[in-house]
């Protein structure tokens with residue numbers, strides 16, 4: 434793992450703060466809920482000029498590969514999750530939010546062992562272009 438950058442601007446990511454927070458809170462809530470009270474490890478790996486990698490790991494109930502393939506579908510809940518409260522909506526929202534931001538993500542999981550969720554934040558390329566606004570001359574309506 435590399436050290437954090439000297440210039441904290443190298444860690445900037447431009448996106449919708451509220452939406453990104455909502456997505457990350459959903460992932461963390463899942464780690465807490467399905468993590469069997471184990472320690473949750475949150476790691477940020479920085480590689481200059483490459484994606485910063487956020488990694489959230491729990492040692493909880495885990496999932497089969499077939500289940501992992503379905504967890505971003507609305508209302509999907511795996512069988513071993515039934516004892517926990519939930520509606521199966523959180524990760525479909527996460528998928529939409531990351532999709533809107535073009536953010537890559539991945540999930541690795543082993544049933545009975547735990548789950549690791551990755552989010553890849555690309556290096557910032559400067560502030561987004563200022564929004565184009567048009568002004569219209571007031572025209573008399575005849």
Ligand SMILES: Nc1ncnc2c1ncn2[C@@H]1O[C@H](COP(=O)(O)OP(=O)(O)OP(=O)(O)O)[C@@H](O)[C@H]1O
Nearest residue numbers: 463467495504510511514519520521522523524548
């Ligand atoms: N960290 C995890 N460990 C094990 N299973 C998980 C984990 N995160 C998600 N899952 C599985 O993916 C399913 C979908 O997750 P999602 O967050 O969308 O819904 P939920 O947690 O059931 O309900 P909510 O809408 O309240 O978030 C869960 O029901 C569970 O089966």
Ligand SMILES: [Mg+2]
Nearest residue numbers: 463519523524
């Ligand atoms: Mg959830």
